[in-house]
Structure formats: C-alpha cells, structure tokens
Amino acid sequence: GESVGLHLPTLSVQEGDNSIINCAYSNSASDYFIWYKQESGKGPQFIIDIRSNMDKRQGQRVTVLLNKTVKHLSLQIAATQPGDSAVYFCAENTGFQKLVFGTGTRLLVSP
Amino acid sequence: EPEVTQTPSHQVTQMGQEVILRCVPISNHLYFYWYRQILGQKVEFLVSFYNNEISEKSEIFDDQFSVERPDGSNFTLKIRSTKLEDSAMYFCASSGDNNEKLFFGSGTQLSVL
Numbered sequence: 362g363e364s365v366g367l368h369l370p371t372l373s374v375q376e377g378d379n380s381i382i383n384c385a386y387s388n389s390a391s392d393y394f395i396w397y398k399q400e401s402g403k404g405p406q407f408i409i410d411i412r413s414n415m416d417k418r419q420g421q422r423v424t425v426l427l428n429k430t431v432k433h434l435s436l437q438i439a440a441t442q443p444g445d446s447a448v449y450f451c452a453e454n455t456g457f458q459k460l461v462f463g464t465g466t467r468l469l470v471s472p
Numbered sequence: 473e474p475e476v477t478q479t480p481s482h483q484v485t486q487m488g489q490e491v492i493l494r495c496v497p498i499s500n501h502l503y504f505y506w507y508r509q510i511l512g513q514k515v516e517f518l519v520s521f522y523n524n525e526i527s528e529k530s531e532i533f534d535d536q537f538s539v540e541r542p543d544g545s546n547f548t549l550k551i552r553s554t555k556l557e558d559s560a561m562y563f564c565a566s567s568g569d570n571n572e573k574l575f576f577g578s579g580t581q582l583s584v585l
Contacts, residue, residue, distance in 0.1 A: 393572070404476075404563045404576030405515060450515065459528055460507075460574065462515040 369448065371467040380438040382466045384451030389432060393454040396425060396436045399465070400447045408436070408449075438468075446470045474498045476577035478564050484583045485554055493549045493580045495564030504547045505565040505574065506539065508532070515563065521547065554584045 374380050386394065392413040397405035411418045411425045411434075418425050424437040434451050448467050452460040477496045485491050497504050506518040520527040521539055538550045547566075551558055561581050565574040 395574075397576075402578065404565075404578050405574075407573055407575065410573065452515075456528070459517045459520060459530075460515075461517070464514055 369465050369467045371469060373469045373471065374441050376441060376443060376470055376472050378441050380436075380441045380445070380468060380470075382436045382438075382449050382468065384434040384436075384463050384466075386432050386434060386451070386453045386461075386463075388453060388455055388461075389429075391453040391455060394425070394427060394434050395452045395454070395460065396423075396434075397450045397452060397462075398445075398447045399450065405450060405462075441468070441470050443470045443472055474575075476564055476566055476575050478562075478577035478580050480580060481578065482581045482583070484585065487556055487584055488553050491551050491554055491582065493551075493562050493564075493582070495547045495549075495577055496545055497547055497564065497566030498568070498575055499545070501566035501568050501575075503527075503567045504539075504541070505567075506549045507563045507565060507576075508560040509563065509579075510560040518549075518562075551582075554582075556584050558582060559584045 395410040396408040398408050399405045409420045409423050409425050411427050416427055422439045426435045438445055446469055448465045450465045451463045455461050479494045504521040507515050508518055509515045517530050519529040519533045519539055536552045540548050561579040563579045564577045567574050
C-alpha cells in the first residue's frame with residue numbers, strides 16, 4: 362500500500378519538531394476533507410477530518426486548517442515522533458464518499 | 473478495534489484471467505467501496521456500494537469490473553478479464569451510517585503478468 366516515493370514531496374523533520382503538511386484542492390464545492398496516513402504495506406488510515414463550515418479542527422497532536430479562499434488544507438503534527446513517519450494524503454469528498462486523493466507527502470522523522 | 477480485512481494480500485494472475493478480490497467490511501457498516509493505487513500514483517476511487525447496489529462508479533470501473541455482496545459479511549471485486557494495466561494495490565473500505573469516516577483494509581496487491 363505504499364506509494365513509491367520517486368516523485369513524492371518529502372518532509373524531513375527531527376523527532377520533537379512540529380510538522381506541517383500542505384495540500385491544495387481543486388473543487389470549491391467540496392465540503393468535507395480528510396487527512397489519511399499510509400504506512401508501508403497498509404491501507405490509508407483516517408487521521409482527522411474537517412467540514413467546510415470550519416477553519417480549524419484539533420485532534421490528539423494533530424490540527425487541520427482549512428482556507429477555503431485559496432483552497433488550501435494543512436495538517437499540523439505536534440511533537441512529531443518516529444512512528445509518524447508515513448505518507449500523508451489529503452482527500453476531498455466530491456460526493457457520496459467518492460474521495461479524491463492528493464498525491465501524498467512522505468514524512469520522515471529522524472530520532 | 474474493528475477493521476476491514478482483505479484477502480489475499482497478494483494475487484498474481486495471467487493476463488485475460490478472472491480474479492476475485494475479497495473483503496470483509498466492518499460488521500455494522502452500510503457503505504462499501506473499492507479504491508485502487510497504481511504504483512507511484514494516487515489512490516483512485518473505483519466504486520461505492522450501498523443497499524445492495526452500486527451508488528457511484530468511476531470511469532475506471534468499466535464492464536470488466538463488478539462488485540457483489542454475496543452474503544452478510546463479504547464484499548467482492550471481480551475483474552473479468554485482467555489486463556496488464558490492472559496491476560495495482562486494491563483497497564476495500566467501509567463506512568457506517570454516518571457515511572463519512574472511511575476505514576480502509578490493508579489492500580490486495582494484484583500483479584497481472
């Protein structure tokens with residue numbers, strides 16, 4: 362289930378740093394966005410979601426920010442840990458759970 | 473924690489052969505999906521299924537593809553005559569009655585030779 366990282370943007374951080382992963386979406390009518398984490402050999406794992414009537418939503422160590430004006434989404438991970446190393450995808454729900462995934466960002470966390 | 477399970481984890485087949493990929497969604501979920509991920513590319517939507525019928529399908533999901541929920545627990549994807557370009561990781565997913573949070577399985581890696 363791993364995306365080959367030949368062309369994936371990569372974010373390298375040190376353990377304990379905060380990470381910010383960005384995503385641009387295309388459909389201004391999309392009203393629901395989700396961040397997924399994909400570890401090697403596994404399927405996408407739900408992290409956090411946000412509806413278009415919100416600008417910010419917080420979870421455990423994660424925050425999603427939504428800027429509808431510029432159609433931009435970001436995932437912030439606080440105190441990044443080695444276990445956070447994975448490929449992160451944003452996805453927009455274009456209708457009836459037809460998710461359109463972004464290309465993904467590989468997060469590498471060094472101890 | 474409940475999870476979506478998929479079998480087999482790897483499937484190798486000859487071009488032109490039929491394959492069936494199997495999934496057991498989370499037991500109380502009502503919405504079922506197949507997605508695929510070609511090596512190095514994005515995860516792509518194939519089909520959604522609810523109330524024993526297809527709700528939506530993508531351009532990829534042509535006449536060679538079909539889905540079925542043969543009993544109360546399994547959800548299958550059949551590819552009637554596989555092509556080389558069908559080689560990909562196929563993910564099954566399900567969601568509950570809020571039809572929002574999708575839970576994905578670990579995928580079946582299909583290799584068509």
